[in-house]
Amino acid sequence: MNRRISIAARIAAGTAGGYGVAALVAVAVACWWPADRAQASVAGTLAALLAWPAIVMACFHAGSATRAWAGLGGTAIVLLAAAMGAGWRP
Template sequence: MAGAAQSRQGWRYRANVAARVVAGTIGAYAVAALFAMALARILPMGRAQAVVPATLLAFLIGPAVTIWAFLARGPWRAWAGVLLLGGLFAAIAWAVGAPA
């Protein structure tokens, strides 16, 4: 009986870690890319000049999202944070539209 409980607990732990790893890698990449896209469209400069600072700042957002994925109370909260930020940045990029 104890062996079955330990194996179930081990499976849940592994699934928890796997969900956080996916949120911290793929999710962080997506959020950083959406952040760079939104910021490049907001910055008041030409296309080529706006992409450089937006991308450099996105390099700070990626690790922050990864840290959040592992600091969140559970994998559902980690994914909620990733999806919320991604949706926010996507909405900003969509609302601003294509740069001039």
């Protein structure tokens, strides 16, 4: 893959894919947080704000853009399963 296309794909993975996975982090944490709904929402949002930069860095640390997208997809599936296991329905 061309180097510029690879970098553009990683940027897309870090921004768009990272945002999606961070949103799923917020949902999963909020669903599993053992407190009332308001505190769970705040905890989920704070966890997502911490996760997003880590996800972006992981996308650029991956060996290729394909691995970055595969990692995002796998993480999204795990988080979606965790949220749905706690009773969340999209």
